Amino acid sequence: MTVEWYPGHMGKAHKEIAELVRSTHVIIEIVDARLPVSSSNHLLHELRRNKPCIKVMNKNDLADPAVTKAWVRTFERENGVRALPLSAKQHRETAQLIKICYSLAPNWGKQPGYPLRAMVVGIPNVGKSTLINTLAGKSVAKVGDRPAITTSHQRIDLRNGIILSDTPGLLWPDMKDQVAAYRLAASGAIGDNAFDYMEVAIFAAEFMMEQYRDLLIARYKLTDLPETGAELLEQVGRRLGCLVSGGLVDMNRASEAFLRELRAGKIGRVSFERSEYDGAD
Known part of the structure; x- marks a missing residue:
């Protein structure tokens, strides 16, 4: 989407x-x-x-x-x-x-x-x-x-x-850079009706797995991380009680819960993008 x-x-x-x-x-x-x-x-x-x-x-x-x-x-x-x-x-x-x-x-x-x-x-x-x-x-x-x-x-x-x-908040009329758009959606800067929660949550989960794996393991008490963002959301959903009948994870609820925690800093202090001078003196 x-x-x-x-x-x-x-x-x-x-x-x-x-x-x-x-x-x-x-x-x-x-x-x-x-x-x-x-x-x-x-x-x-x-x-x-x-x-x-x-x-x-x-x-x-x-x-x-x-x-x-x-x-x-x-x-x-x-x-x-x-x-x-x-x-x-x-x-x-x-x-x-x-x-x-x-x-x-x-x-x-x-x-x-x-x-x-x-x-x-x-x-x-x-x-x-x-x-x-x-x-x-x-x-x-x-x-x-x-x-x-x-x-x-x-x-x-x-x-x-x-x-x-x-002044009113001002976005640009077209979002050609969809990576930036997904970052904005993950941060909460874009209205909820403009994106699919699960897609954005998977994007954010995969980013976190790559850049902040230790924060994820500590927050959700995981022994290790799964292979995909969707699998991580399923594990997070179980930890947060996002379940339906039969013990299955409600992935929509899990996605919303994960993004809420990420936006509120409950997982830890996170930056979605890095400067080219990162690490420079």
């Missing part, structure tokens, strides 16, 4: 973001630290032009620390880009973002009437609204466990010289 997902409001969001960029001093792009390339929209890269950009690697607490460190080196090789791994729920971590904004636009936000305008962009379900609420110290943006909660633009005055523009 091909994964495709592009809700109607995203076409409008693309035009809104293009207009907002003109009056914006700093672009804050939120990506998922576990898959920072697959969760970075190339359309946003084009739209930001040469504006300073902070690439916030959210959900850092769920990602493989060594892999994240390599991604920071990769992103900061690009001119005008700063990379900041964090968890959007942590006030102490998000406070660093304010300091970086001022360093990238030092002539703005210091005097009344000259606010620093920062725009928060990113694909659905990477934590834009959570980050904004943490920075604002109150609930000003809708937060949910499903993608595409934010469907229209709003401005938030942080009362510290910075005005944030919150």
